[in-house]
Amino acid sequence: MSTGNLNTGATHAAREDCLHLADPEWEALQRLSTVIGEAAVATMLRTLSPTEQHGVALGFIMKKQRETAARATVSTPSTPRVESLKLHVNS
Numbered sequence: 001m002s003t004g005n006l007n008t009g010a011t012h013a014a015r016e017d018c019l020h021l022a023d024p025e026w027e028a029l030q031r032l033s034t035v036i037g038e039a040a041v042a043t044m045l046r047t048l049s050p051t052e053q054h055g056v057a058l059g060f061i062m063k064k065q066r067e068t069a070a071r072a073t074v075s076t077p078s079t080p081r082v083e084s085l086k087l088h089v090n091s
Helices: 023-036 038-047 050-075
Strands: none
Touching (some): 023 050
């Protein structure tokens, strides 16, 4: 099922072929292409419906946000736990 204006043999997508995507979605798909390759993203844009394309972009954005939040949690030093020490003194 072809829903975009991309050529069948296209290995990359142009922004003007995907005007239904918001700028942040397009940027997310550009970043995704560095992970899975331009040809894979072009194939996705050629075969998925616009709604599915929005979903892929949003899923990638959310994944990156979760990864960033996880790194921030790990790299932030936690507050040292204060523990009381009871001494028993025999008199």
